Amino acid sequence: MKHSRLAGITTACVAGLFTLGACSTNTDAAQPSEEPDQESSAPADDGRLVEEKDSYVIGYSQSNNAEPYRAQLNTQLEYYVSQHDNLELLPIADAQQDSSRQVSQVQQFVQQGVDVLVVSPNESDPLTPPVEQACAAGIPVIVLDRTVKTDCIAAFIGGDNVAIGKAAGELAVELLPDGGNVVELRGILSNQPQIDRDEGFREAIAANPDIKIVKDQDAKWLKEEGTKVMQQWLQSGDDIDLVYAHNDPMALGAYLAAAGAGKTEDIDFIGIDGLAIPDGGIRAVQEGQLAGTFVYPTGAKEAVDTITKIVDGEEFEAEQILPTTAVTSDNAEEIYTEYDFSAKD
Template identity: 30%
Template sequence: MVMMLVLTSALAGCGDGGSADGEEKLKIGVALPDFDDKWLSYLQDGMTTYEEEAGNIEGIYVDAMNDAAKQMSQVETFISQGVDAIAIVPVDTESVGTIVDMANGADIPIVVVNRVYEGIEDATAYVGGNSIDSGIIQMEEVAKLLGGKGNIAIMNGTPGHEAEIKRTEGNKQVIEENPDMQVVLEKNADFDRAKGMTLMENWLQSGDQIDAVVANNDEMAIGAIMALEAAGKLDGVVVAGIDGTPDALEYVESGKLQVSVFQDAAGQGSKGLEVAAKAAQGEEVEKMNFIDFELITPDNVQTYVEKWQ
C-alpha cells in the first residue's frame, strides 16, 4: 500500500499542470478572436510552438468567434480560474480597454497581440506590427508600379478593426502624396476571400475604370484576383494585399498578386506568449514590442516562401 501511494504521488507530479521535472506550469489564457481566420491560425501556431519549446507553459486557447461580448466573458473566466497571465488578440479595439482594466484589477499581466488600440499603455505590453506602416509600404509599391497615377479601389477589412483602420489610413497617406492617384471605389469585405470575390464582381459591373485593387489583407486580394480572372480582366490591374501568407505567396510567384507585405504571424504569436510568460514570472518586459513589416514582390518572394518551410 505504501509503495502504491508513493507511485501515485510520483505520477501526479508529472500530470496536468506540471512539467517533466515536477515544476508547476505557468497557466496562460490565450483569447483569440477567430479560430477560422487563416492568418490568425499561423499566429496561434507560433504560440503553440513556443509553448512546446519552453516546456513550462500551459496555454488555454479560446475562440471568441468574432464576438466582443463573448471574448470579454472568456477573459472573465480566465480571471476566475486564476491564470498566471493573459495574451489577447482583441476582437475589436473598443472593448479591449475594458478587458485590460479587468485583468489589471485582478493583478494579472495582460499582453495585447497584433492589434493596437487607444490606451494600449494600460496593458502590460503590446506585441505586433505598427499597422499604418503596412498600408504605407503596400501603397508606395502600388504607386511605383502605376507610375504615380491611376484609379484605386480599396478593399477594407472588418469595420472597426485596428488593421482595417490603420492599413487604410496608411494607403490614403500615400495617395495624398500622389495627386494623379485617386480612390474611386472603397468598401468592406471583412478580410474574407469569398466576400472579396463578390465585392470585386460588383465593382466590375459598375463600369468604373480600376487600375489597382488594394486590399487590407491577402485573402481579399486573392478573392479580387479570382473575380478579375474569371472576367478576363486581370491583365492591366495591379492587385496588392498584406500578410504574406503561404497562399498569397503562390499568387505572387504566378505574377497574379504583384504586392504583399509580410506580417510575421508566427513571430508575433511566439513573442506574445514569451512576453506573457516573462510577465507572469515577475520579469520586467518592454511595453511596446514591434515586429517590422516587409515588402514582398515577385523579385524577393522566394525569401518568404522559405520562411514558411
C-alpha cells in the same frame, strides 16, 4: 521601454473594474502611463508579476480563427509554448468576429484565474473593460496586433500598420506611374489596423495626384467577401487599375472575381500578411496573382518570449513594434523559405 512589473495595476485601475476608461487611454497604442521614471516600475515585493511556481497557465482569446493569418498565429503560439515545459496553453478561445463573445471568453479566463492572458482583440472598445478586469485581478495581459484603450496591460506586440499601408501605397505609385483608379478592400471598419492601413496608403499615393481611390468598402478580412465586393464593382462597369486590400485573403478574393470576368491582365493586386503557406500571399506573389504583399509578423514568438520573462521575473519590453518585409516577385522565393513555419521541427 522596459517593465519589471505591471505598473498599470493601480488603485484607479482596480476602481475601474466595472467602469470603461477608469485607466488612462491611448488610441494609438496601449502602453504604460507616462511617468518620470519609465525604465522600470517599483516592485511591490520581489518585483514579479506572477507568483513563482512550477508551471503557469496561459489563456488566449483569438478574434477569429477563420482568418488564415490568425490560424497561423494560433499554430505558432502553440508551437512556441510547447517548447517550454513550465507553460500550459489552454484551448484557444475563438471569438468568431463577435466582440460580445470575446468579452465573455476573456471574463471566463479571468474567473479561471489564468496566470497570463493573451488577447487579440476583435474590436478595441468592447475588449477594454474585460482586459481591465484581468488587470485588476492581477493577471498580466499581453495584447497582440490590435490595441485596447487602457494602459494597464503588461505589453503590446504588433506591427506598425500606418507604415505598412504607406509601403503598400508606395508600391501602388510604382505600379501606376501615369496614375489610375484604385479600389480599396478594407477590414472591419472599427478595427484599428484597418484605419491605420488606410491612412498610410492614402498618405503615400498623394505623391501622385493622378491616382484616385474610386471605391472602398469593408470585406471583413475574408476572401469570400473580397470576391463578392469585387464582383459588384466589376459589374458596375467602373475602370479599375489596382486593388489594394488590407489583407491577402481579400486581395485573392478580388483576384478570383477579376479572373471570372477575364480582367486579371488589366488589374494589379496588392495585399498584406505575407504568410508562407500554400494559399498565402507570398505564394500568390510567386504565381503572379499579387503584385506584392507585406509580411505582417504574428508576434507569436515575441509573445511567448515575453511570457517567459514575466514568469521568470525578468524585465521585458512593454511595447514591441514588429518590422515588416515587402514581398515582390524579386524576393518572394527567398522570403517564403525564411518564413516557412512548416519547416520547423
